[in-house]
Each structure stands twice: as C-alpha cells, then as structure tokens.
Amino acid sequence: MTSKWLNEIKWDEQGLVPVIAQDAASGEVLMFAWMNREALEKTAAIGQAVYWSRSRRKLWHKGEESGHFQKVLEIRTDCDNDVVLLKIEQVGGIACHTGRKSCFFQKLDEGTWFAADPVLKDPKEIYK
Amino acid sequence: MTSKWLNEIKWDEQGLVPVIAQDAASGEVLMFAWMNREALEKTAAIGQAVYWSRSRRKLWHKGEESGHFQKVLEIRTDCDNDVVLLKIEQVGGIACHTGRKSCFFQKLDEGTWFAADPVLKDPKEIYK
Numbered sequence: 001m002t003s004k005w006l007n008e009i010k011w012d013e014q015g016l017v018p019v020i021a022q023d024a025a026s027g028e029v030l031m032f033a034w035m036n037r038e039a040l041e042k043t044a045a046i047g048q049a050v051y052w053s054r055s056r057r058k059l060w061h062k063g064e065e066s067g068h069f070q071k072v073l074e075i076r077t078d079c080d081n082d083v084v085l086l087k088i089e090q091v092g093g094i095a096c097h098t099g100r101k102s103c104f105f106q107k108l109d110e111g112t113w114f115a116a117d118p119v120l121k122d123p124k125e126i127y128k
Numbered sequence: 129m130t131s132k133w134l135n136e137i138k139w140d141e142q143g144l145v146p147v148i149a150q151d152a153a154s155g156e157v158l159m160f161a162w163m164n165r166e167a168l169e170k171t172a173a174i175g176q177a178v179y180w181s182r183s184r185r186k187l188w189h190k191g192e193e194s195g196h197f198q199k200v201l202e203i204r205t206d207c208d209n210d211v212v213l214l215k216i217e218q219v220g221g222i223a224c225h226t227g228r229k230s231c232f233f234q235k236l237d238e239g240t241w242f243a244a245d246p247v248l249k250d251p252k253e254i255y256k
Contacts, residue, residue: 027155032211078231103206
C-alpha cells in the first residue's frame with residue numbers, strides 16, 4: 001500500500017496535523033486532537049482513531065484507557081491538505097474525559113462560558 | 129462587557145486558538161481556521177466570524193472578498209478551553225475558496241484522496 005496520500009498532507013513544523021472528530025450519524029463535533037504521520041497511518045490501517053498526545057509525547061489510541069474507542073468510517077482533508085476530519089462512530093457514546101458525549105460542551109452566553117451538555121457517566125467510573 | 133471569558137481561553141504560544149466552523153442547521157463541518165484574542169472578541173461583538181490569517185498576518189473578516197459571511201449563532205469551547213467551535217449560518221452556502229460548500233471535500237478511498245463534493249460556484253465568479 002502506497003503512502004503517497006500521507007505525503008500529500010501538509011504536516012506543520014512539529015510534524016503534526018489538527019484533527020476534528022465528528023459523529024458520523026448525528027454530525028456532532030466530538031473532539032479535536034492532533035496526529036503525526038504515524039498516527040494517521042495507524043488510524044487508516046486499523047480503522048480506529050489514533051492521535052498524537054502533545055502533552056505525553058506519544059501515540060494515543062483513543063479508548064485505550066476508557067474503552068471509548070472511535071471507529072473511523074471516513075477520513076477527509078480540507079482544501080489546503082492541512083486539517084483532517086474523521087467521521088466516526090463513538091463507542092460508548094462518550095468522547096470527552098469529563099464523561100460527556102462531546103468535548104465542546106461549554107457555550108458562551110451573555111459573556112460567560114457555561115456547561116450546556118450533561119455528564120453521561122462519572123469519569124471515576126470511566127477511568128478506574 | 130467583561131472580557132473574562134476571553135481570558136479563560138488557552139491561547140497557544142502564538143496567541144492563537146484553532147477554530148472549527150460548523151453549519152448550525154446541517155451539522156456539516158465547513159472550515160477550520162485560527163483566531164487571536166481580537167478576532168474572537170470581534171466575532172462575538174459583531175456576530176460574524178472574524179479569523180486571524182496566519183499567511184497574511186492580519187484579521188480576516190470571512191466574506192469580506194467573497195460575500196460569503198458567516199453568521200455566528202453559537203460559540204463553544206472544549207473541555208480544555210483551547211479550541212473554539214462556531215455554529216454558523218453560511219451566507220451563500222459556500223465556505224470554501226474552491227466554490228464548494230465545505231473545505232473538507234477530499235475523501236480518502238483506497239489510499240487516494242479524491243474530491244467527493246461538487247463545486248457549487250466557479251471561484252472566478254466569487255472573487256472578481
């Protein structure tokens with residue numbers, strides 16, 4: 001299998017590309033993370049999202065601790081080839097480490113951020 | 129009006145935050161760009177997306193050339209306060225400079241990127 005498609009991605013100066021994970025069924029944006037070349041290659045190979053953790057500086061197979069894996073149904077890139085969009089099926093229905101469906105649960109209202117979406121599962125129950 | 133909510137965003141070392149623009153009605157992810165503090169403040173103030181153009185190094189009021197402004201219906205941030213999600217109404221139904229609805233029109237199939245979505249309007253007709 002050629003890796004020409006990986007060469008076509010414009011990796012940034014750190015060798016990374018921003019990645020948006022979107023629920024394939026509902027369209028909800030679930031999370032945002034980063035991938036390096038190896039992470040994107042693995043994601044395509046195994047059909048599950050593998051990110052690059054910038055804080056831990058290692059590959060991060062999403063769900064490895066929580067069980068909340070992301071089945072990748074579609075991989076897209078944008079007009080500049082410098083952002084990746086994944087259409088996924090979120091195992092367990094929870095993408096966020098706070099126990100919410102989506103990481104984007106904070107909404108601006110009257111100049112204040114507030115948590116607009118419910119916690120579906122206590123994080124203590126997710127990360128044992 | 130307080131700017132406390134702007135202080136709560138974790139700006140990166142360049143003073144920027146990644147921004148995802150999503151069609152509020154269809155859920156389609158339309159584009160990805162960056163904002164600095166001034167851009168996000170303006171976006172909230174005028175109710176239209178104002179980005180920071182990293183290539184031109186200046187504020188970029190989306191639509192200023194194309195007429196394809198983005199009406200901002202909702203501003204969200206994620207669990208780490210380091211990504212912004214806009215729910216928008218895309219004026220003209222075209223977010224991409226290629227004349228497509230979404231910038232994310234390239235889909236990976238059998239190890240090759242291909243343009244999966246149609247051009248709705250010739251860019252020559254958009255940028256006169």
